Amino acid sequence: MKKYTGLDDITDLKELIAEAREIKKNPYAFEHLGKRKRLVMLFFNSSLRTRLSTEKAACNLGMDVTVMNFNSDAWKLEFEDGTVMNADTSEHIKEAAQVISQYGDVIAVRAFPTLTDKAKDESEYVISSFEKYASVPVVNMESATAHPLQALADAITITELSQQSKPKVVLSWAPHPKALPHAVANSFIGMMQKMDVDFTITHPKGYELSADVVKNSKVVYDQDEALKDADFVYVKNWSNYKEYGKVIATPETHSDWMVTSEKLGTAQFMHCLPVRRNVIVADEVLDGDQSVVIEQANNRTFSAQVVLKRILENLASKSQKEKLESSRYEY
Amino acid sequence: MKKYTGLDDITDLKELIAEAREIKKNPYAFEHLGKRKRLVMLFFNSSLRTRLSTEKAACNLGMDVTVMNFNSDAWKLEFEDGTVMNADTSEHIKEAAQVISQYGDVIAVRAFPTLTDKAKDESEYVISSFEKYASVPVVNMESATAHPLQALADAITITELSQQSKPKVVLSWAPHPKALPHAVANSFIGMMQKMDVDFTITHPKGYELSADVVKNSKVVYDQDEALKDADFVYVKNWSNYKEYGKVIATPETHSDWMVTSEKLGTAQFMHCLPVRRNVIVADEVLDGDQSVVIEQANNRTFSAQVVLKRILENLASKSQKEKLESSRYEY
Amino acid sequence: MKKYTGLDDITDLKELIAEAREIKKNPYAFEHLGKRKRLVMLFFNSSLRTRLSTEKAACNLGMDVTVMNFNSDAWKLEFEDGTVMNADTSEHIKEAAQVISQYGDVIAVRAFPTLTDKAKDESEYVISSFEKYASVPVVNMESATAHPLQALADAITITELSQQSKPKVVLSWAPHPKALPHAVANSFIGMMQKMDVDFTITHPKGYELSADVVKNSKVVYDQDEALKDADFVYVKNWSNYKEYGKVIATPETHSDWMVTSEKLGTAQFMHCLPVRRNVIVADEVLDGDQSVVIEQANNRTFSAQVVLKRILENLASKSQKEKLESSRYEY
Numbered sequence: 001m002k003k004y005t006g007l008d009d010i011t012d013l014k015e016l017i018a019e020a021r022e023i024k025k026n027p028y029a030f031e032h033l034g035k036r037k038r039l040v041m042l043f044f045n046s047s048l049r050t051r052l053s054t055e056k057a058a059c060n061l062g063m064d065v066t067v068m069n070f071n072s073d074a075w076k077l078e079f080e081d082g083t084v085m086n087a088d089t090s091e092h093i094k095e096a097a098q099v100i101s102q103y104g105d106v107i108a109v110r111a112f113p114t115l116t117d118k119a120k121d122e123s124e125y126v127i128s129s130f131e132k133y134a135s136v137p138v139v140n141m142e143s144a145t146a147h148p149l150q151a152l153a154d155a156i157t158i159t160e161l162s163q164q165s166k167p168k169v170v171l172s173w174a175p176h177p178k179a180l181p182h183a184v185a186n187s188f189i190g191m192m193q194k195m196d197v198d199f200t201i202t203h204p205k206g207y208e209l210s211a212d213v214v215k216n217s218k219v220v221y222d223q224d225e226a227l228k229d230a231d232f233v234y235v236k237n238w239s240n241y242k243e244y245g246k247v248i249a250t251p252e253t254h255s256d257w258m259v260t261s262e263k264l265g266t267a268q269f270m271h272c273l274p275v276r277r278n279v280i281v282a283d284e285v286l287d288g289d290q291s292v293v294i295e296q297a298n299n300r301t302f303s304a305q306v307v308l309k310r311i312l313e314n315l316a317s318k319s320q321k322e323k324l325e326s327s328r329y330e331y
Numbered sequence: 332m333k334k335y336t337g338l339d340d341i342t343d344l345k346e347l348i349a350e351a352r353e354i355k356k357n358p359y360a361f362e363h364l365g366k367r368k369r370l371v372m373l374f375f376n377s378s379l380r381t382r383l384s385t386e387k388a389a390c391n392l393g394m395d396v397t398v399m400n401f402n403s404d405a406w407k408l409e410f411e412d413g414t415v416m417n418a419d420t421s422e423h424i425k426e427a428a429q430v431i432s433q434y435g436d437v438i439a440v441r442a443f444p445t446l447t448d449k450a451k452d453e454s455e456y457v458i459s460s461f462e463k464y465a466s467v468p469v470v471n472m473e474s475a476t477a478h479p480l481q482a483l484a485d486a487i488t489i490t491e492l493s494q495q496s497k498p499k500v501v502l503s504w505a506p507h508p509k510a511l512p513h514a515v516a517n518s519f520i521g522m523m524q525k526m527d528v529d530f531t532i533t534h535p536k537g538y539e540l541s542a543d544v545v546k547n548s549k550v551v552y553d554q555d556e557a558l559k560d561a562d563f564v565y566v567k568n569w570s571n572y573k574e575y576g577k578v579i580a581t582p583e584t585h586s587d588w589m590v591t592s593e594k595l596g597t598a599q600f601m602h603c604l605p606v607r608r609n610v611i612v613a614d615e616v617l618d619g620d621q622s623v624v625i626e627q628a629n630n631r632t633f634s635a636q637v638v639l640k641r642i643l644e645n646l647a648s649k650s651q652k653e654k655l656e657s658s659r660y661e662y
Numbered sequence: 663m664k665k666y667t668g669l670d671d672i673t674d675l676k677e678l679i680a681e682a683r684e685i686k687k688n689p690y691a692f693e694h695l696g697k698r699k700r701l702v703m704l705f706f707n708s709s710l711r712t713r714l715s716t717e718k719a720a721c722n723l724g725m726d727v728t729v730m731n732f733n734s735d736a737w738k739l740e741f742e743d744g745t746v747m748n749a750d751t752s753e754h755i756k757e758a759a760q761v762i763s764q765y766g767d768v769i770a771v772r773a774f775p776t777l778t779d780k781a782k783d784e785s786e787y788v789i790s791s792f793e794k795y796a797s798v799p800v801v802n803m804e805s806a807t808a809h810p811l812q813a814l815a816d817a818i819t820i821t822e823l824s825q826q827s828k829p830k831v832v833l834s835w836a837p838h839p840k841a842l843p844h845a846v847a848n849s850f851i852g853m854m855q856k857m858d859v860d861f862t863i864t865h866p867k868g869y870e871l872s873a874d875v876v877k878n879s880k881v882v883y884d885q886d887e888a889l890k891d892a893d894f895v896y897v898k899n900w901s902n903y904k905e906y907g908k909v910i911a912t913p914e915t916h917s918d919w920m921v922t923s924e925k926l927g928t929a930q931f932m933h934c935l936p937v938r939r940n941v942i943v944a945d946e947v948l949d950g951d952q953s954v955v956i957e958q959a960n961n962r963t964f965s966a967q968v969v970l971k972r973i974l975e976n977l978a979s980k981s982q983k984e985k986l987e988s989s990r991y992e993y
Contacts, residue, residue, distance in 0.1 A: 028367060036690060038718065038721070040714065043404075046403075046404060046405055046406060047404065047405065048399075048404075048405040048406060048422070048427065048430070048431075049430060049434075051399070051404065051405075052371065052397060052399075052431065052434035052435070053434055055397055055434075056369065056397075056434050059369070059395050064721050066714060066717055066718075068710075068713070068714075069403070069404065072403070072708075072731070072734070073705075073708060073709065073710075073713065073731065074708055074709065074710040074713075075708060075710060075936045078939070081945075082940070082945060083939065083940065084939075084940040084941060085938035085939050085940060085941050086839045086938065086941045087839070089938075090936045090938065091710070091935065091936030091937070092936075092937075092939050092948075094948070094949075095935055095936065095937065095948070095955065095956070095959075096710065096936075098956045098959075099710070099711060099935065099956060099959040099960075100710075100714065102956070102959060102960040102963070103711075103714035103715055103717075103718050103963065104714070177417045177418070273422065273426055273430065274406045274421045274422030274423075274426065274427075275422070275423075275426065276416035276417065276420075276421065277409070277414065277415075277416050277423050278413070278414065278415040278416060279415060279416050279417045283412075283413060286425070286426070287425075293426065294426070294429045294430060294433070297426075297429075297430040297433060298430075298433040301433070301434065359698060374735075377734075377735060377736055377737060378735065378736065379730075379735075379736040379737055379753070379758065379761070379762075380761060380765075382730070382735065382736075383702065383728060383730075383762065383765040383766070384765055386728055386765075387700065387728075387765050390700070390726050400734070400735065403734070508748045508749070604753065604757055604761065605737045605752045605753030605754075605757065605758075606753070606754075606757065607747035607748065607751075607752065608740070608745065608746075608747050608754050609744070609745065609746040609747060610746060610747050610748045614744060617756070617757070618756075624757065625757070625760045625761060625764070628757075628760075628761040628764060629761075629764040632764070632765065
């Protein structure tokens with residue numbers, strides 16, 4: 001694996017999940033792989049699970065880790081080409097990414113969308129600029145439109161806990177008082193499209209996600225119908241995509257979309273966390289036996305670890321090849 | 332030791348102090364105990380000594396350490412049960428504590444009181460919620476009403492430096508322009524009640540601490556009388572407890588409570604730091620030979636280290652026992 | 663090396679540069695030197711390169727590293743002697759520096775100038791107070807008037823890339839919308855005065871730097887004349903020194919001082935970064951082959967590493983000596 005900025009970087013999902021589960025059994029088996037290698041984690045936004053699980057994953061592999069809250073610790077970045085930088089940005093991403101690449105062997109970036117400028121968000125200008133200008137592999141710790149580490153943890157969780165060969169998985173929208181990104185929903189949909197599952201998306205009319213993401217996935221506007229006989233119900237809010245970033249409904253008006261035990265039936269309940277109790281989902285669900293959200297969060301470590309392991313292996317084979325080539329020149 | 336959230340977790344103070352002093356002589360003797368163990372330090376408030384000494388202690392034991400400023404790095408936590416979370420809190424402590432327990436082997440928490448809501452502060456809702464929902468040991472790095480790592484460092488310091496078999500120790504209130512917590516005073520009093528010392532508390536009328544803390548300890552309102560023939564004078568401001576969080580007196584009106592060389596006599600001067608010079612205590616005292624505040628701060632490392640060592644030993648014996656039990660099932 | 667607060671701490675520049683270049687070839691050769699030694703990095707201001715490169719340098723030497731954003735993580739420091747601390751400062755540097763010295767083996771400090779109080783800035787009260795009260799070596803990560811780690815990286819870069827035995831080096835002022843410190847310019851000038859280079863400073867009238875810094879260095883007000891036949895052009899903005907901290911010119915009025923390919927000629931372009939594109943320097947220069955700014959940033963690691971290595975060696979020989987002396991007492 002050369003990098004992990006989106007699901008396209010996965011070429012062999014089944015093997016990747018199997019490898020992650022092996023790592024989970026024996027997390028220190030590759031402790032020497034990351035020796036003298038440094039992960040630089042750059043946060044433009046808040047993070048709890050991603051921060052702690054990715055750091056732990058890197059340490060399990062023997063890496064050194066630096067965590068930077070970019071906005072408060074460093075300089076305001078410029079991402080536009082050709083700008084006359086006489087306003088509030090102090091450093092161009094071109095320099096920043098090249099420079100950080102000299103201090104770290106892998107760069108991981110979290111950068112949320114604006115939710116006001118759709119074109120800018122969809123350009124993924126932060127993560128793609130890092131990818132463009134960095135000379136080391138880049139890992140996406142949630143970008144404007146994607147959260148592939150979360151989706152991989154979700155895939156691991158479903159694979160571990162499924163009692164069916166082809167489980168029914170439903171992604172259900174749920175109400176939230178604030179405008180939230182589409183990243184988790186997008187990546188979960190993309191992941192389900194790669195897995196052998198019976199997949200349905202459900203949300204109120206008006207909350208349609210990007211057609212480029214949804215593709216042929218089944219969309220059902222009636223939540224009850226969608227949830228029927230589900231094995232896994234993944235609940236997540238997202239803000240409007242067409243009227244970009246708007247929250248059409250107040251939580252009250254769509255409060256009937258909150259997931260309850262009755263709605264859940266016998267399905268296992270999934271959520272990426274953090275989750276607003278009694279808005280997104282009732283206490284009874286989170287506190288009950290069918291919730292697997294804590295195990296999902298646990299799998300964040302192994303999702304990150306398998307990705308970092310693959311990247312480190314690729315770096316090692318690259319440096320092996322370079323050595324071989326340079327030794328060839330000598331003869 | 333299963334956890335360290337309050338002085339009640341100490342069952343053998345003398346042995347604990349003796350062990351801390353051994354660690355101080357040979358801080359790397361247990362470097363392998365913490366291998367592949369991670370301490371997650373969560374700060375809801377500022378910290379200098381606690382932050383640096385606890386991290387150092389953990390590293391001396393070979394642990395990995397993650398430091399998070401929770402308020403700025405992560406999500407605003409909800410502590411109430413049954414809340415409809417449609418306001419400003421994003422994540423419930425139930426999920427947060429369970430999740431963090433999967434990324435760390437020990438969780439240390441600093442969370443100051445509100446000083447406006449006495450009942451809430453005395454419930455110790457932050458640290459006790461972590462304790463309730465975390466599946467790993469919790470360490471108190473100063474909570475609303477207690478600072479047991481500081482008190483243990485103080486006990487080590489007095490034991491090291493005392494020239495009497497039963498020294499006279501005085502806790503004296505001193506003026507401060509702002510409302511300060513009761514945590515340090517509370518834990519120091521609790522610790523002195525466990526030690527073989529002649530203990531006196533002195534403060535202006537109106538600054539009475541909780542009766543549950545003070546118990547039978549001697550309280551003398553006349554500072555001069557209290558300080559007479561003291562061996563150790565521990566100085567600390569605290570805000571009003573009855574009129575909760577109020578600063579009755581401006582520093583000026585109680586400025587005669589500031590500790591000077593004359594007041595100190597031949598006693599050794601103690602303070603937990605940070606200390607406001609020439610408000611709490613005169614320069615002459617802090618800059619003189621009788622001040623032991625720097626050594627007190629040094630002992631913070633060994634206070635934290637002995638606690639973490641005991642907790643790691645308990646984790647190791649637990650996992651040993653589990654292994655033994657699981658091997659029993661096999662036969 | 664006992665400390666590194668300014669260029670005066672360098673006694674053998676050529677050997678130091680040569681040693682840094684050796685470390686660059688083999689960065690892990692002294693991995694055991696820093697074992698069980700801790701670098702405490704204290705930031706009073708933003709930092710990207712200094713933060714990441716110094717941490718990496720310390721880790722390459724096997725040190726443990728703690729990074730603290732002092733303003734947000736700890737307490738507001740008092741630097742004045744004899745103050746009655748009843749206002750907004752909570753802790754005196756006397757205690758802070760002594761205490762931190764017990765938790766770290768080396769303290770590194772970044773503290774920018776006020777740019778409003780010249781006398782205070784020139785007193786270097788932050789870094790010099792740490793130096794005065796700390797009991798461990800102090801490293802300057804950019805202070806009010808000096809940036810000696812940057813200057814050492816610059817010296818390494820020029821030594822590596824120079825094709826002349828005595829290259830012509832020009833320090834050119836360039837426009838910037840905000841008031842910037844003099845630290846980088848000061849230390850670069852001091853460094854050039856120690857090297858065997860043909861050195862010229864150029865800036866608009868009114869931007870004269872301190873005479874104590876400039877000494878006998880040649881100052882030419884005509885930028886074209888100064889840049890003629892240059893081998894290295896180091897570009898940097900600084901605010902007014904006489905009318906302290908003022909930005910006399912808007913970028914527009916002095917925009918003709920921006921460095922372009924035409925102005926650069928065949929010289930190599932240097933800047934400490936972050937740099938404002940198309941204000942300080944044209945895109946064409948930064949994106950062209952003559953820019954060495956990324957390599958300069960890379961050399962920050964080896965500049966910090968050679969300094970930390972020398973300091974660790976000095977600590978080791980000191981502790982060796984102490985052991986020897988204490989063993990002498992025994993016989």
